[in-house]
Amino acid sequence: METLSVNRAHGGEQGVYRHASTATGTDMTFSVFVPPHAEGETLPVVWYLSGLTCTHANVTEKGEYRAACAELGLIFVAPDTSPRGPEVPGDPDGAYDFGLGAGFYVDATEEPFAANYRMWTYVTEELPTLLAAYFPADLERQSIMGHSMGGHGALTIGLTFPKRYKAVSAFAPIVAPSRVSWGEKALGGYLGPDRAAWAKHDAVALIEAGARVPDLLIDQGEADVFLAKELRPELLEQACAAAGQKLTLRMQPGYDHSYYFISTFMAGHLAWHAARLKG
């Protein structure tokens, strides 16, 4: 693992790192904030999965999470959103919503994407192992959150591993990718036309199939331009109501899809995670 930068911030250390990933077959870059802590102490880990077009850098620069993580004693990890590199195939038309910056947190089975687009394995297996090797991370206390496409990732990963992730929350997540155009394009492109393969990467479908977590927290801006067409939180709300899955869905008047929205509610989400990571 190579250290690209480390900066003191809020009493801890904000680092950016690169490593050769076996999951993706590429170099991968990620950021980690380690708050102030006692020598030898291990700390709970909050995973933050970013949205379309983002890298680790967006939340690292604009997420306003460090003050809260320092206060609450949380490690904050931000992976990239896809493999990258000259050898990695992207969207055939160069669109922003598939390929580079748009891995959708799945292990692709379709060619030419299957070799590199393995973000599910990368985020749930490879990077946690790396984290525990190099940072004071307690993998018995992990939680997960994300934004938009990363909210989709957080929900599907959290619902798949309810014992591993002690808290699951999202900002403006894609809740039902099988039923919106971003998701249909991505899941079709990575997993092929058989929609049966999509269900385990669709939070609504997972809940309908019986997946459960203790509770879910979601903030969603009412002025988000993607709300009606791509995000559709009402589908999650209906599925949770039908299934008896506890959900706190907070519609936030005036807020859009940007980091101005995310940063506003970040500290609240981190406090909610910290309460569930005690132990």
Next chain:
Amino acid sequence: METLSVNRAHGGEQGVYRHASTATGTDMTFSVFVPPHAEGETLPVVWYLSGLTCTHANVTEKGEYRAACAELGLIFVAPDTSPRGPEVPGDPDGAYDFGLGAGFYVDATEEPFAANYRMWTYVTEELPTLLAAYFPADLERQSIMGHSMGGHGALTIGLTFPKRYKAVSAFAPIVAPSRVSWGEKALGGYLGPDRAAWAKHDAVALIEAGARVPDLLIDQGEADVFLAKELRPELLEQACAAAGQKLTLRMQPGYDHSYYFISTFMAGHLAWHAARLKG
């Protein structure tokens, strides 16, 4: 005045605006955060002056000021650091430390800079007037802070108008531009070789000449690569001690010159300003 963007954030509105400046003869862009407030209420204004190479965007994205401004009821204004445009002359060698992005908060008298590089007048006269016309700003309650070159601007403007700005603070400021290479280049380039003209743009020289404010707050990272050669806070410390000027200079171990440093101490500075802006 043209609105470039407005985003809801922390209960208020973060906007970016452009206007044709009479001071600089160019279009100028700046950002304003207006916190939640009662209809008809006017609010105190904190001016934030940025450092070399920056625009309004750096602090707007990375400064982590909105939560504190929302809590404290402060308007936060971030101007650009120089005039810009195809007609504006820059550094003859294209260097980062003079010309575009490096206005040094002076009114240039040397050609070819005198026509556009009038950041002193822009920040102290034109932009406050514009602000009061379009925002719920109470110009009887202004304060000023800045980073690096902008710390120099905040100190020199604050020391020049001690009644107008109720609080003056800085992150890693250039305190004695007449005595460091960044400052010698800039003040020489904008004001000419006669160093007598530089003194009113040098915080240490101003204090030595009798300028006073009730107190000054400065945070300075000890791992700042510009500390020894360009920033030299010990010169301000000595001048304040000799003059009886109250100064709180906090050397911060491990912190560098970046926004990771600034954002760490931003909320503390804003609370310090808010306490002095009451009334």
